[in-house]
Structure formats: C-alpha cells, structure tokens
Amino acid sequence: MQMETILNLPIENKIFYAVLVFSWTVYLWEAYLAYRQRRIYRLTMHVPHELGKIMDTDTFEKSRLYQLDKSNFSFWSGLYSETEGTLILLFGGIPFVWKVAGTVTARFGLGPEYEIFQSLSFLILATLFSAFTGLPWSIYNTFVIEEKHGFNQQTLGFFLKDAVKKFIVTQCILLPVTSLLLYIIKIGGDFFFIYAWLFTLGVSLVLVTIYADYIAPLFDKFTPLPEGELKEEIESMSKSISFPLTKVYVVEGSKRSSHSNAYFYGFFKNKRIVLFDTLLEDYSPLNKDGEPETDTPTEDKSKLKNKKQGCNNPEVLAVLGHELGHWKLGHTVKNIVISQMNSFLCFFLFAVLIGRKELFVAFGFYNSQPTLIGLMIIFQFIFSPYNEVLSFCLTVLSRRFEFQADSFARGMGRASELYSALIKLNKDNLGFPVADWLFSMWHYSHPPLLERLRALGSTKQD
Numbered sequence: 085m086q087m088e089t090i091l092n093l094p095i096e097n098k099i100f101y102a103v104l105v106f107s108w109t110v111y112l113w114e115a116y117l118a119y120r121q122r123r124i125y126r127l128t129m130h131v132p133h134e135l136g137k138i139m140d141t142d143t144f145e146k147s148r149l150y151q152l153d154k155s156n157f158s159f160w161s162g163l164y165s166e167t168e169g170t171l172i173l174l175f176g177g178i179p180f181v182w183k184v185a186g187t188v189t190a191r192f193g194l195g196p197e198y199e200i201f202q203s204l205s206f207l208i209l210a211t212l213f214s215a216f217t218g219l220p221w222s223i224y225n226t227f228v229i230e231e232k233h234g235f236n237q238q239t240l241g242f243f244l245k246d247a248v249k250k251f252i253v254t255q256c257i258l259l260p261v262t263s264l265l266l267y268i269i270k271i272g273g274d275f276f277f278i279y280a281w282l283f284t285l286g287v288s289l290v291l292v293t294i295y296a297d298y299i300a301p302l303f304d305k306f307t308p309l310p311e312g313e314l315k316e317e318i319e320s321m322s323k324s325i326s327f328p329l330t331k332v333y334v335v336e337g338s339k340r341s342s343h344s345n346a347y348f349y350g351f352f353k354n355k356r357i358v359l360f361d362t363l364l365e366d367y368s369p370l371n372k373d374g375e376p377e378t379d380t381p382t383e384d385k386s387k388l389k390n391k392k393q394g395c396n397n398p399e400v401l402a403v404l405g406h407e408l409g410h411w412k413l414g415h416t417v418k419n420i421v422i423s424q425m426n427s428f429l430c431f432f433l434f435a436v437l438i439g440r441k442e443l444f445v446a447f448g449f450y451n452s453q454p455t456l457i458g459l460m461i462i463f464q465f466i467f468s469p470y471n472e473v474l475s476f477c478l479t480v481l482s483r484r485f486e487f488q489a490d491s492f493a494r495g496m497g498r499a500s501e502l503y504s505a506l507i508k509l510n511k512d513n514l515g516f517p518v519a520d521w522l523f524s525m526w527h528y529s530h531p532p533l534l535e536r537l538r539a540l541g542s543t544k545q546d
C-alpha cells in the first residue's frame with residue numbers, strides 16, 4: 085500500500101490497521117528480546133566466575149536446559165496466539181461470535197432488545213473458545229516441559245478436573261459481575277464512569293476478602309502451621325514490626341508443582357501468612373521420599389544433605405522478613421492505589437470514547453454498538469499502547485520494591501539467611517542466573533539473582 089492510499093482510508097480502517105500493526109510491533113519486539121535471552125541460554129555454557137561459589141555446574145546446566153525449553157515453548161505458543169488473534173480480527177471473529185450469541189439467546193425467546201443476555205452468552209462462548217484453544221498448550225507445558233525437568237506433580241485427571249473447576253468458578257464470578265457492570269453503564273447517566281469504577285473497586289475488595297477463605301481452598305489444601313519453633317518465631321517477628329498476624333497457613337502447593345513461594349494477605353488487622361510446603365525444608369514432601377528424617381535440630385540437618393528442597397527455619401524467616409517488608413514499606417497499598425487510579429482513568433477515557441461509532445465499525449459492528457463489545461474494543465485494543473507503557477513502568481517499580489524489601493530484611497539482621505535462601509530457592513526453581521540486560525529490564529518483576537545478592541552483601545545501600 086502506498087502512503088497516499090493509507091491516508092485516504094476511512095477512519096475505521098485506519099483504526100483497525102493501527103491496532104493490528106501495533107499488536108505485531110509489540111509481538112516482534114518481545115520475540116526479539118526472547119531471542120536475545122535464548123542466545124544467552126545457548127551460549128553461556130559455564131558457571132560465570134562470580135557465581136562459582138553459589139552455583140554448582142550440575143544445577144547450572146539443569147537450569148540452562150530448563151530455561152531453554154521454556155523459552156522455545158513460549159516462542160511457539162506466542163506465535164500461535166498472535167496468529168490466532170490476528171485471524172480472529174481479519175475474519176471478523178468477534179461480530180461472528182456476537183451473532184452466534186444472539187442466535188443462542190433468541191432460542192430462549194430473548195430478542196436483541198435483551199442486550200445483557202446476548203452479552204452473557206457472548207462471554208460464555210468467548211471464554212469457552214479461549215479455554216479450548218489454550219488447553220493443549222497448557223497440557224504440553226505441564227506434562228512435557230515441567231515434567232521433563234522434574235517440576236510437575238499433577239496427574240492428567242487432577243489437571244483436567246482443576247481446569248473444569250477453574251472455568252466454573254470464573255463463570256460464577258464473571259457473569260454476575262459483568263451483568264451488573266453493563267447495567268450500571270446503561271443506567272448511570274453522564275457520570276456512569278464514576279459508578280462503574282466504584283463498582284469494580286467494590287468487586288475487587290470483595291474478591292480479595294473472600295478469595296483466600298472461600299475460593300483458594302476449592303483448589304488447594306490449606307492447613308494451619310502447627311505449634312512449634314517456626315510458628316513462634318514467625319509470631320515474634322510479626323510482633324516486632326507490628327504486623328497484625330492472625331494465622332499462618334501451609335498450602336499444599338506440592339500437589340501441583342514443586343516451585344516454591346510465600347505470601348501474605350488480608351485487610352487491616354486481620355493478616356494471614358501462607359507458606360508453600362515446598363518452601364519449607366521440614367514440610368516439602370519431596371524430602372520425605374528418600375531416607376527417613378529424624379527430628380534433629382535444624383542446624384545439623386541442613387548440613388547433612390544438600391539434595392533437599394526448601395529452606396531451613398532461619399531462612400524461611402528471612403524470606404518472610406522480605407515479604408513483610410513489602411507490607412511495612414507500604415508497597416501493597418501503593419500498588420492498590422496505582423491500580424485504582426489506572427482503573428478510574430480507563431473508565432473515564434472509556435466514557436469519552438464509547439459514543440464513537442467508528443470504533444465499532446472498525447471491528448465489524450456496522451449497525452449496533454453493544455456495550456460489552458465497546459468495553460472489549462476500548463480496554464483491550466485502543467488502550468493497548470497505554471497498557472504496554474504502564475506494564476513496563478510497573479515492572480520497573482516492582483524491581484525497586486524488591487530491592488527495598490530485601491534491604492528491609494537486611495535491616496532486621498537477616499541478610500545472610502536471605503542470601504542463602506535466595507540461592508536455595510533459585511536452585512530449587514532452576515532459575516538461570518544470567519540475563520540479557522534488555523530482556524530482564526522489560527520482563528523481570530524481580531531483579532536478577534546476582535544483583536540482589538550483591539545488594540544484600542554490600543553495606544552501602546540502605
């Protein structure tokens with residue numbers, strides 16, 4: 085196409101092609117970054133000198149092969165989803181599914197005047213479609229890649245049951261929330277964006293409140309951490325920084341995967357801590373396979389074997405020191421404020437744009453402007469450049485927060501335990517310690533291991 089022909093295109097065509105071109109630009113940029121990172125995996129065959137003391141050749145090679153497999157997988161799955169998205173747009177997939185949804189609701193005697201019902205059946209069809217096209221990829225990822233590298237703990241039956249449960253739970257939340265949102269937009273008048281924003285804010289608060297107690301237990305088993313040394317120490321550490329801890333749970337993450345983690349949640353004076361069993365040396369089922377464990381004090385135990393998964397108690401406390409640092413330094417609140425400001429801004433811009441018919445025409449809606457489709461077009465396609473910039477800024481911010489939380493743990497006198505915990509966790513999760521600077525700048529929500537260890541080791545930064 086020549087420049088002039090592009091300029092003479094109707095505005096709706098320009099919008100459509102701009103969305104496609106932008107999407108492919110982001111795709112190619114990320115493919116380029118992934119290529120740079122893959123080259124690092126391929127060419128870094130030996131443990132870098134600086135890491136000699138903290139990583140053995142065997143683990144290094146294992147993590148190299150694991151990351152290489154993961155990277156190849158994400159190349160193909162990324163190419164697939166970009167192509168699929170493009171074909172859907174080019175062949176009018178969205179108006180097609182909208183029409184099918186209309187036929188379905190008409191079967192129930194609900195004509196086009198019941199836009200909400202058509203929207204709901206559109207949502208169900210669209211989520212079913214994405215569940216089915218995504219399933220083979222996630223099966224391959226779990227049962228070929230994770231399995232090959234020893235992380236997968238699921239059977240196919242468990243996996244499928246889990247997927248069905250997840251789908252049903254998602255629908256139970258998505259459908260009522262969307263209908264209410266559409267209703268609010270419809271009756272809200274000139275300031276509907278304020279009500280819509282308040283509504284989504286309320287929904288997210290409710291979800292955060294009920295998620296841990298009512299939703300997460302549908303998928304995983306949470307058991308209170310038994311009384312004992314670890315629990316006492318966690319309690320006294322929480323007290324020392326006035327963290328209002330009410331409960332400590334261990335979650336059976338090992339049923340899915342042997343990757344390890346820890347987090348906290350809850351409002352105001354009711355905070356709980358969740359530890360993955362894979363994080364805890366004494367709980368990780370992987371450690372129970374080999375020789376039976378005796379109840380010797382932790383210090384002796386950690387020296388006995390180095391094949392074990394997980395951290396000893398002082399290391400777990402250091403990891404928690406880092407997590408609680410996020411709370412004490414207000415990172416959690418800051419993240420909520422940022423995301424709510426963003427959500428308000430997006431609803432405001434949505435209100436400005438929703439009346440523009442050309443946006444609908446651009447995506448094949450010539451005669452009608454359904455609100456749900458408007459939400460989709462504007463939030464997903466029109467905002468995509470803004471979303472990219474925002475997500476980059478949030479990644480940069482997240483890395484800053486990680487350094488600050490590390491430094492908080494160091495302030496609690498737990499630097500050396502955190503140092504060794506980070507090394508162990510990196511080893512257990514087969515993290516690769518070398519990263520391309522551009523790739524890590526764009527993607528890493530956590531700073532590369534080596535940078536964190538350096539910052540922990542130095543006394544300058546505080």
Ligand SMILES: [Zn+2]
Pocket residue numbers: 406407410485486489
């Ligand atoms: Zn963190």
